[in-house]
Amino acid sequence: MGTVRMGEIEVSKRTGEELVARGLGSCIGLALIDRSSGVAGMAHIVLPESGGHAPSSEPGKFADTGVPALIAQMQQAGAVPRRLDAVMAGGARMFALGEMDIGARNAEAVKAGLTRAGLRLRAADTGGNRGRTLRLTVGEFEVTVKEAGGEPVTLLDAGQGSAFKRQVARA
C-alpha cells in the first residue's frame, strides 16, 4: 500500500498512511482531501480521455473517468464532495518528441474534470520537463511534490493549506 501506480486510484482514512505517485512524467498525480471526514485519495492519471471505452477495471487511467471515480470512491469512504481540496502535479513534457504534448493535455483534462465536479484546485505544479513525485500523508494532509534530484516542496500544508500554484514555463 502507499504507492499509487499508473492508472490506479487509492483512498485512505488511516492516519499516518502515505499515498505516493512516483516518477510522474507526462502523467498527473491528483490528490483530493476532505479534512473534516479525514478521507484522502490519489489518482495516477495517464491519458486525458478514455474515448468512451475505458475498461471498468482501470477508470483511474484517464482524466475524464478518473476524476469522477476518485470522488466516488472517497464518497464511499465518507468524504463529502463539496469539501474536497484538490492538488495536482505532473504533466511534464519530458522530451520534445512528436506533435502531442500529452502532459499539457493531461493537466487541462484534469482541471476540466475538477471544474465539472465543482471542486477547487488549491495547488498545482505542472508543466516543464522534469519528473516529479507527489506525496500525501493521511491525517496531517500535507501534500508535497519533489522533482528529480530536488527537495520536497509543500503544495498544501498540514494547517490551513497554503495555495501554491506553478505552471512551469517551457524550456
Place this chain on the structure above:
Amino acid sequence: MTPRYTELQLDALRELANIASGNAATSLAQMLGREVELNVPRVLALPLADAVEACGSPEDSTTSVVIPLEGDVTGVVLLLIEPQGAEALCALLGVDAWDEIGESALREIGNILGTSCLNALASMTGLHLEPRPPHLTTDMLGAIVSSLALTTTASAELVLVLDSELTVADEPCSISFVLLPTEGGVSDLLAPLGLAEAA
C-alpha cells in the same frame, strides 16, 4: 483492441533484439577499447505500469539517451544508465560527465549504439530505419520510461519492451539498452520475417 503476440513472434523479436544489441555492444567495445558483456535480451509485452516497473524503480535517478526512430518502423531506442555508470563511461573517454562535453559524449554514445542497432535491424528485415538526433536527460526512471512508452502506444494498453544489459568489463557501468517500437512498428518488424499475422 489489445494486440497479442504469439510465442513465435516473441521469439523472433528476441532474436532481432539479440542481434541488434550485439551489434551495439560491439560498437561500444570498439569505442571504449574495453570488453562489453551482453546478456540475453528480455522481450516483454506488458501493461504500461508493469512495463515501466520492469525497467526499474520509478523514482531512481537515471541518465537516459533517447534516439527516436523514423523510416519504415517508428519507435524509440532508449539507453538507461545509472548516473554512476554515466560518470564511468565519460571517464573512459577522458571527459567529465556533467558538463557540456560530457553530455555531448553521452549523446554520441547514444548515436553510435542506436545506429549500430538500427543497421542490424535493417539488414535483417530489409527495412529502412533512420535515427533522429538523440535527446539526453537525467531524471526519474518512471517519468522517462512512462512518457516515452506513451508516445509508442495510443491505447496505452500493452507496451512491448525489448531490453538487454550491456556491461562494461571492470567498470561500475551497465547500460540498459531498450527498444520501444510503436504498436504498428512491431508488425512492421515482424512482416519481413513472415510473422506479421497476430494469433
